[in-house]
Amino acid sequence: MSAGVAPAPVDAPDAARRIEETARRLVEAGDCAPRPARDPVNEPMINNWTEALGDANPAYPGQAPPAMVQVWTMGGLHGRRAADDPLGAMSAVLDEAGFTSVVATDCAQTYARVLRPGERLAIRSRLTGVAGPKRTALGEGWFVTTVSTWTVDDEPVAEMMFRILKFRPPPPPEPPREVPRPQVNRDTAYFWEGTAVGELRIQRCGGCGALRHPPGPMCPRCGATRPGYVVASGRGEVYSFVVHHHPPLPGRRAPFVVALVELEEGVRVLGELRGVEPGAVRVGLPVEVGLDRIDDELVLPAWRPR
Amino acid sequence: MSRAPAAPPAVGTELPALRLDVTTTFVVSTALATRDFQDVHHDRAAAVARGSQDIFLNILTTTGLVQRCVTDWAGPGAVVRAVSIRLGVPCYAGDELVLGGRVAEVAAGPDGDEVVVGVVGRCSLGDHVTGTVRVVLP
Numbered sequence: 001m002s003a004g005v006a007p008a009p010v011d012a013p014d015a016a017r018r019i020e021e022t023a024r025r026l027v028e029a030g031d032c033a034p035r036p037a038r039d040p041v042n043e044p045m046i047n048n049w050t051e052a053l054g055d056a057n058p059a060y061p062g063q064a065p066p067a068m069v070q071v072w073t074m075g076g077l078h079g080r081r082a083a084d085d086p087l088g089a090m091s092a093v094l095d096e097a098g099f100t101s102v103v104a105t106d107c108a109q110t111y112a113r114v115l116r117p118g119e120r121l122a123i124r125s126r127l128t129g130v131a132g133p134k135r136t137a138l139g140e141g142w143f144v145t146t147v148s149t150w151t152v153d154d155e156p157v158a159e160m161m162f163r164i165l166k167f168r169p170p171p172p173p174e175p176p177r178e179v180p181r182p183q184v185n186r187d188t189a190y191f192w193e194g195t196a197v198g199e200l201r202i203q204r205c206g207g208c209g210a211l212r213h214p215p216g217p218m219c220p221r222c223g224a225t226r227p228g229y230v231v232a233s234g235r236g237e238v239y240s241f242v243v244h245h246h247p248p249l250p251g252r253r254a255p256f257v258v259a260l261v262e263l264e265e266g267v268r269v270l271g272e273l274r275g276v277e278p279g280a281v282r283v284g285l286p287v288e289v290g291l292d293r294i295d296d297e298l299v300l301p302a303w304r305p306r
Numbered sequence: 307m308s309r310a311p312a313a314p315p316a317v318g319t320e321l322p323a324l325r326l327d328v329t330t331t332f333v334v335s336t337a338l339a340t341r342d343f344q345d346v347h348h349d350r351a352a353a354v355a356r357g358s359q360d361i362f363l364n365i366l367t368t369t370g371l372v373q374r375c376v377t378d379w380a381g382p383g384a385v386v387r388a389v390s391i392r393l394g395v396p397c398y399a400g401d402e403l404v405l406g407g408r409v410a411e412v413a414a415g416p417d418g419d420e421v422v423v424g425v426v427g428r429c430s431l432g433d434h435v436t437g438t439v440r441v442v443l444p
Contacts, residue, residue, distance in 0.1 A: 048338075052335040052339035055377075057374075059383075065370065066373065067366075067369045067370045067386070068370065071339075074341035074342060103393075105392065106391070106392050107389075107390070108388070108389075109369065109388060114385065
């Protein structure tokens with residue numbers, strides 16, 4: 001797996017039970033200890049805020065914008081959650097279960113009174129609920145709701161319900177495989193149209209009925225130029241093979257095996273032989289065709305032991 | 307442009323739209339002004355590596371802009387009691403965000419008219435935010 005993919009989830013019911021148990025314990029534990037703001041409510045930070053948001057309300061900075069309340073107690077550039085912070089504890093358990101991404105979904109703030117420069121805030125938080133697992137547009141996840149209270153001395157001055165979605169990021173799409181692509185022409189189109197629909201097609205002379213591969217415009221036996229095809233059973237034996245070590249090829253990891261397979265129908269077809277160690281391949285090995293879907297336009301035939 | 311402080315507003319009154327050019331500078335400066343240092347709000351390469359198309363507005367800024375949409379209209383004497391939002395699609399750098407409000411409830415209170423305004427913020431991908439602001443008008 002590539003980097004950035006969420007760790008494989010532990011057994012899902014087990015993970016859900018652990019998430020719910022942690023949630024119950026944290027809800028019962030109630031408020032964490034109050035954490036003081038780094039700075040008192042102050043005019044420079046209010047001015048930075050109103051400047052950035054373009055808010056020209058003349059009530060500021062003599063009073064703080066109410067919606068700025070959360071700013072005073074943000075953790076900052078190097079912030080670390082306190083050990084008893086309920087969102088931190090809950091997030092750790094959800095991370096472990098593979099719900100590693102986070103997005104804020106709801107925020108409801110109420111303000112008991114106006115705050116003015118010089119006041120020193122503290123915040124305390126409690127977990128009020130964890131709901132999931134839910135299917136969302138972003139992926140499967142759990143909604144985590146906390147309620148925080150800001151105080152000045154011991155007076156509650158504002159409260160906030162905050163809800164986040166902790167979700168499992170969907171796996172990134174497989175990168176397209178770069179492989180050498182076949183030249184498709186009027187002689188060979190039937191073959192690649194066949195692999196696209198899961199058929200291994202063998203050219204058959206429209207004159208004498210002889211089978212031949214690789215395809216060509218004229219029958220080497222009777223000279224007719226009216227080729228058709230039959231669908232092969234896909235079963236055969238290794239007639240000959242090479243183990244490719246070098247040079248490197250796009251879309252392949254060396255060493256790999258290229259086998260010439262004699263089909264039950266009597267013609268021989270080349271393809272990669274997969275699903276067997278190179279050292280274990282031998283002439284006469286019974287194989288069958290499998291299909292290696294490269295992308296929407298190309299399906300390569302490949303052999304596998306049967 | 308704020309409203310004239312005369313009669314209480316009628317339910318259904320539309321607020322003036324707040325149009326914002328969400329430049330990279332806007333996303334970064336508002337993220338830092340709200341002390342939100344998550345890389346997805348200032349580092350484009352990190353945001354793309356996490357599956358986003360660009361850096362995007364942080365929730366503290368969206369909350370502040372929803373409030374601003376209402377206070378620009380309500381004027382400096384208004385007291386904001388609550389801002390409640392739900393986020394929809396992300397608002398990426400390079401987009402335009404248009405916030406609009408509509409008076410949903412009006413009730414006489416001890417300190418003035420208590421007004422609830424429904425706010426919707428739209429960007430090119432759809433609704434970025436829906437929410438309500440509860441405000442007391444003097």
